[in-house]
Amino acid sequence: MTVDILQLLDFSVSFRWWRISLRNDHHLNRPGVTKECYEDFLDDVNLHVQIALIFGSKILQYVINLCKGKYDFLERLSDPLLLRIISYLDLEDIARLSQTSHRFQKLCTSDKLWEQIVALTCDTVTRDMKALARDIGWRQLFFTNKLQLQRQIRKRRQKNDDKEVPVET
Incomplete structure (x- = not known):
């Protein structure tokens, strides 16, 4: 050896x-x-x-x-710190940054980044929104318009309510 x-x-x-x-x-x-x-x-x-x-x-x-x-000082920064920095960029800049390297592509499409972006841009993030984000992803949640988001949350609630109601025989 x-x-x-x-x-x-x-x-x-x-x-x-x-x-x-x-x-x-x-x-x-x-x-x-x-x-x-x-x-x-x-x-x-x-x-x-x-x-x-x-x-x-x-x-x-x-x-x-x-x-x-x-x-290359960016290579030395940790992923959580880079995610925090990227979360303050404009959407166009995030798209461009994601094309620069494999590392930035992973970071720019990660759920952790989009969760931070949603938290920064939305006044409140409800439990229903978090549950929906677990199903569809934070990035998809961010790009879904409010009306569609409300509809999806409503459907999800109904689905969960149907599961909780015991079936009578």
């Missing part, structure tokens, strides 16, 4: 590895270290290949971008 660690320090990239085994023939293996400044790392294609194989191409690209000074 090999243990690999990739570190980005202030001005260098450090890659460490250890080979761990219960066999006696590996007891002479020492930990390995490669440490390069950002400029040298950007030119080291062999190290890029190793990092991509071990950590994946996304991590490699992320490290390369950091070495080039390209920081």
Whole structure:
């Protein structure tokens, strides 16, 4: 088994590895270290290949971008914080944002976001509205006009009332 660690320090990239085994023939293996400044790392294609194989191409690209000074601060924000920020955007901006990445597409279509938007735009959110939102989704609830919403809530109430009334034989 090999243990690999990739570190980005202030001005260098450090890659460490250890080979761990219960066999006696590996007891002479020492930990390995490669440490390069950002400029040298950007030119080291062999190290890029190793990092991509071990950590994946996304991590490699992320490290390369950091070495080039390209920081993606949005990637570091938590989903709940991003949802809170997105909930204040205009609908057109939410639609555009959802097309920028898979992460934003998931966030912009999530029930959590649309629940926040409904809470921000509606004066009151009734229990019936919450129950309907569980059935059809908060996004669908948001885009349903008031008349249709009232009709759907009424139908849902009648359906529940019919279930509660015991059938006499």
